[in-house]
Amino acid sequence: MSALLPMFTAIPVFSAILLLIIGKFDKKHFPRIWSILTSLSLLVILAVVWGKGTIVHEMGGWKPPFGVVLINDYLSRLMLLIVNSVAFLVTIYSYVYMKKYEDYLRFFTLFLFMLAGMNGVVLTGDLFNLYVFLEIASIASYALVGYGVDAEELEASFKYLVLGALASIFILFGIGMIYSVTGSVNMADIARFLMHSNGGDKAVLMAIGLFILGFGLKGGLVPFHAWLPDAHSSAPAPISAMLSGVLIKALGIYPIIRIFYNVLDMTPIISTIFIVIGSVSMIVGALMGSGQIDIKRLFAFHSVSQMGYVIVGIGLGTPLGILGALFHLLNHSVFKSLLFLSSGAIENGTGTRNMKELGGLRETMPVTSGSAVVGSLSISGVPPFNGFWSKLIIILAAFQAKNIWAAAALILTAFLTLMCFLKFQRHAIFGEVSEKVKGAKEAPFAMVLSLVVFAVFCLLLGIFNEWVLSNIIVPAQGIITDKLGYIASVLGI
Amino acid sequence: MTLYFLDFVLLIIGLYALVVKRHIVKKILGVAIMEYAVNLFLILLGFKKAGIAPILTKDMDLQTFIQTAVDPLPQALVLTSIVIGLGTLALMVAMAIRLYERYGTFDMEEINRLRG
Numbered sequence: 001m002s003a004l005l006p007m008f009t010a011i012p013v014f015s016a017i018l019l020l021i022i023g024k025f026d027k028k029h030f031p032r033i034w035s036i037l038t039s040l041s042l043l044v045i046l047a048v049v050w051g052k053g054t055i056v057h058e059m060g061g062w063k064p065p066f067g068v069v070l071i072n073d074y075l076s077r078l079m080l081l082i083v084n085s086v087a088f089l090v091t092i093y094s095y096v097y098m099k100k101y102e103d104y105l106r107f108f109t110l111f112l113f114m115l116a117g118m119n120g121v122v123l124t125g126d127l128f129n130l131y132v133f134l135e136i137a138s139i140a141s142y143a144l145v146g147y148g149v150d151a152e153e154l155e156a157s158f159k160y161l162v163l164g165a166l167a168s169i170f171i172l173f174g175i176g177m178i179y180s181v182t183g184s185v186n187m188a189d190i191a192r193f194l195m196h197s198n199g200g201d202k203a204v205l206m207a208i209g210l211f212i213l214g215f216g217l218k219g220g221l222v223p224f225h226a227w228l229p230d231a232h233s234s235a236p237a238p239i240s241a242m243l244s245g246v247l248i249k250a251l252g253i254y255p256i257i258r259i260f261y262n263v264l265d266m267t268p269i270i271s272t273i274f275i276v277i278g279s280v281s282m283i284v285g286a287l288m289g290s291g292q293i294d295i296k297r298l299f300a301f302h303s304v305s306q307m308g309y310v311i312v313g314i315g316l317g318t319p320l321g322i323l324g325a326l327f328h329l330l331n332h333s334v335f336k337s338l339l340f341l342s343s344g345a346i347e348n349g350t351g352t353r354n355m356k357e358l359g360g361l362r363e364t365m366p367v368t369s370g371s372a373v374v375g376s377l378s379i380s381g382v383p384p385f386n387g388f389w390s391k392l393i394i395i396l397a398a399f400q401a402k403n404i405w406a407a408a409a410l411i412l413t414a415f416l417t418l419m420c421f422l423k424f425q426r427h428a429i430f431g432e433v434s435e436k437v438k439g440a441k442e443a444p445f446a447m448v449l450s451l452v453v454f455a456v457f458c459l460l461l462g463i464f465n466e467w468v469l470s471n472i473i474v475p476a477q478g479i480i481t482d483k484l485g486y487i488a489s490v491l492g493i
Numbered sequence: 494m495t496l497y498f499l500d501f502v503l504l505i506i507g508l509y510a511l512v513v514k515r516h517i518v519k520k521i522l523g524v525a526i527m528e529y530a531v532n533l534f535l536i537l538l539g540f541k542k543a544g545i546a547p548i549l550t551k552d553m554d555l556q557t558f559i560q561t562a563v564d565p566l567p568q569a570l571v572l573t574s575i576v577i578g579l580g581t582l583a584l585m586v587a588m589a590i591r592l593y594e595r596y597g598t599f600d601m602e603e604i605n606r607l608r609g
Contacts, residue, residue, distance in 0.1 A: 128570050135577045142584055151595040155604050158517070158588045165524045165581050166511065169531050172574060173504075176535045179567070230607045 002057035005070040007045055008080065008123055009133070012038060012116035016109045023105040031104040032095045035112060039088040042119070046080050054479075054489040056125070064491050065189040069125040071490055074475035078326065079122035079254050081472070082333045086245045087115050093341055093450040094238040096443075097348065101236065107147060114140035114242070118250040125490055127175045127263075128185045134171070134218070134251055138164050141247055145235040156234035160227040167217035167224075174210030177203045188490035191263045191483060208270065211259055212277075219252020221311060222281040225304045229288075232300035233353075237344020240296060244303045245337035249329055253310055257325075262479075262486045266317050274315025279409035281308030286416035290423075293355045295346070298424060299339050302379060305413055306332045312410065313394045316401050322477050324393030327469060331386040331461060335378035338454035342372040345447050346428070349440040355424065360433030364440040367448050369429045371455035376421035378458045381414050386461035496537055504530035517589045517599045524585065528578040532571045539564030 015038040023031050049055060054073040058064065072080075091111070098107055117137025124130050142164060146157030179185055181203045182193040194204065213224070220228035228248070232240050260266050260274075285305030292298040306328070313325025345368045346361065347353050361369040378385040381392075391414055398407035442448065461468055479486060487493070507530055510523030544563040549555075589599070596604050 128573070132573060132577065135581070139577075139580055139584060142588075146588065146591075149591060152606050154588060154592050154595055155607055158585075158592055158604075159607075161581070161585055161588060162511065162520060162524065165585070166527070168577075168581070169524070169527045173531050173534065176531065176538060176567075179535075180538050185566075185570075234607070 001049065001052060002055050002070075004045055004049055005055060005057040005072055005123060006059065008042060008119040009116045011041060011045075012112040012119065016112035016116070019105065019109050019112065023109075027103075027105050031108045032091075032098075035108040036088070036091045036095070038112060039084060039091050039115065042084045042115075043088055046077070046084055050077060056490055056492075064125075065184055065186050068129050069186065069188075069490060070123045071125040072123060073479045073486070073489070074472075075254075075258070075326075075479040076122050078330065078472060078476040079250060080119065082330060083115070083118050083122065083246050083250055086242065086333055086337050087111075089450040089453055090238045090241055090337070090341070093241075093344075093447050095446040097238055097344055097447055098236065100348075101148065107144070107236075110140045110144050110147075111239075111242075113137075114144065114247070118246060121250050122254055125187050126185055127178065127187055127190070127259075130255060131168070131172055131175060134255075135168055137247065137251060138168065138218070141239075141243060144239045145231045145243070147236055147239065148234075153234045156227075156230035160231040163217055163224075163227045167214045170210045170214035170217070174207040174214060177207035177210065181207075186490075187258070187263045188487045192487050192491065194264065195487075204264070208264060211256070212270075212273065215252050215256045215259075216277065217252075219248045219256070219307055220304055221252070221277050221307060222284045222304060225281070225285070228304055229297050229300040232303065232340075233294060233296035237296075237340055237347065240300075240344070241337040241340040244300065244340055245333040248303065248307060249310075249333065253307065253314075253329065256311075257314055257480060260314075261481070262483055271315045271317050274311050275403065275406050278308045278311030278313075278315055279406055281305060281311065282409055282413040283308075283416070286413050286420065290416060290420050295343050295353050295355055295358075295424060295428060296340070298355075298420060299336065299343060302417060302420065303332075303336060305417065306336070306379065308413070309391065309394055309410065312406055313397060316394075316397050316403065316406070318397055318401050319477060319481060320393060320400055321397035322480055323469070323473055324390055324397050326473050326476050326480075327393060327465075328387075328390035330468075330473070331378070331390045331458075334454055334457050334461060335375045335385075335387060338371060338375040338451065338458065339379065341447070341454065342368050342375060342451055345443040345451065346372070348447070349443060350436045352436050355427040357434060357436050358428040359431040360437050361429050361440070363433050364437055365442050368443050368451060371451040373425060373429055374455040374458050376424055378462070380418035380421045382418075384462050385458050386465065387458075389462060389465045496540075497534070500530055500533050500537060503533065515601045517592065517601055517604075520601065521582070521585045521589060525578070525582055528574075528581075532574055532578070535567040535571050535574070539567040 057070040059068040114137050117133045120133030142161045146154050181201050182190045217224040232244050282305045285301050289298050289301030309328050310325045313321045378387040381388045395410045507523045507526030511520055541563050545561050547562040547565040
């Protein structure tokens with residue numbers, strides 16, 4: 001069973017290499033079908049390992065403190081579910097969408113490398129290995145952001161590249177700091193060492209600061225968010241969906257959760273730092289989003305703001321807060337991918353992303369605008385949809401923790417988000433039919449299919465929230481709060 | 494301690510170049526310098542003065558081996574991180590060339606079509 005775990009990274013890497021070789025002969029159909037099959041096979045493997053308790057795989061047969069281990073517990077499974085299911089739907093969407101870029105081969109090769117990197121990050125139990133996978137995913141994503149090689153896309157990609165490289169350097173520096181204290185790069189071993197030495201070492205404090213800086217940059221939290229709106233709005237729509245829906249979570253939020261709960265301690269100071277960063281991210285992201293007329297930039301700023309919700313939930317540190325944060329992580333990946341994909345469909349149909357030039361989309365593109373409405377109702381937290389429940393849980397957690405300021409920021413942001421997305425709906429979806437929209441046609445079948453699937457999931461996750469919470473989120477929350485259990489299951493004590 | 498301090502100075506020089514300089518190539522050099530500083534830091538963690546290679550042969554005393562051998566793990570880590578740094582650097586330079594083709598300048602202040 002445990003031998004299946006390396007497959008999550010091995011399958012995408014090898015299929016990317018095969019794709020480069022075989023794709024030379026059939027550049028049109030093979031890359032698209034091949035990458036859909038690859039991401040489907042990852043979902044099948046995930047279904048096989050689901051519900052089997054914590055699975056630990058020792059790479060090359062080396063025992064944990066010395067060798068690299070891959071760990072598949074419920075937190076990793078939640079992230080794998082998010083990464084691979086979004087990737088699968090995005091490959092279906094790209095089947096038609098990438099036609100205008102005229103090069104499927106390189107796109108899907110980079111896409112599969114990015115997928116391999118993200119799967120590696122969420123599976124690994126070794127800090128340096130995490131850095132390596134993080135870089136694989138990052139380098140592929142830098143190239144994918146600039147995929148159109150237009151002036152704006154290259155500019156966004158270069159900004160992202162410089163800040164991303166800076167983040168990686170900080171993370172590697174932090175790993176070096178941790179290594180200098182503990183003499184190990186295995187996460188469980190580090191956790192065990194620091195428990196016995198009471199933490200508190202100055203080098204560990206420096207490492208904490210570097211990790212917040214590095215992963216905060218990768219996750220696009222305010223004040224490290226400068227690259228995010230540019231990169232997410234300039235990338236091709238499927239890549240925007242992957243970046244916003246998955247990459248900032250797998251590379252930014254997940255390592256923060258794993259490192260600060262399972263490896264280091266969530267002390268009151270760190271918890272306050274996270275609550276402050278999260279609240280500022282929420283409010284700044286929503287305020288800056290409210291002034292945007294480009295719909296993709298609007299969505300990108302709301303990614304900053306929604307990640308703020310997750311970080312506040314994580315920072316509160318109560319079981320309810322973590323529960324809400326993880327549920328919001330899942331929900332955000334669904335509705336933000338949906339919104340970015342529908343923005344791609346709108347751009348494809350009408351040729352513009354400017355809200356002022358759009359209008360009356362429901363007349364000419366009914367399915368696309370219907371799913372965009374579902375997405376925007378979800379993100380603004382309207383009751384039957386999924387966004388409402390996770391926001392409600394985080395707000396309740398803030399009140400339960402008697403943190404009135406965080407609760408006020410959460411509620412304020414909920415209203416700001418609702419306002420922004422009402423504006424989006426009024427200008428783009430409803431209203432008078434504008435010139436550009438008049439000649440628009442409904443998006444092709446493959447794009448509509450993935451949009452509808454995402455929209456249905458928005459509704460299902462909202463209606464069956466109790467089932468989702470008890471079957472997917474609560475086990476993951478149990479992993480986070482049980483540090484000793486994590487150490488024991490990895491090191492086998 | 495002096496070595497660590499000098500290494501930190503190198504890191505700050507790289508950060509300065511990255512943040513303050515407007516020329517793209519100078520920014521890239523800043524990133525490269527920071528990468529070298531971090532690699533050097535990792536090497537310093539395992540460094541011992543007059544240390545020996547960490548290969549245990551039969552005629553060695555285990556206690557003196559532990560005291561004199563350098564730590565091999567950071568060296569392995571640094572090899573990996575140098576390769577990753579090369580990948581990032583190559584992509585950065587390629588991106589800089591493409592940016593020059595599009596904008597006709599290497600000045601980051603003039604490459605600012607994305608605002609707001």
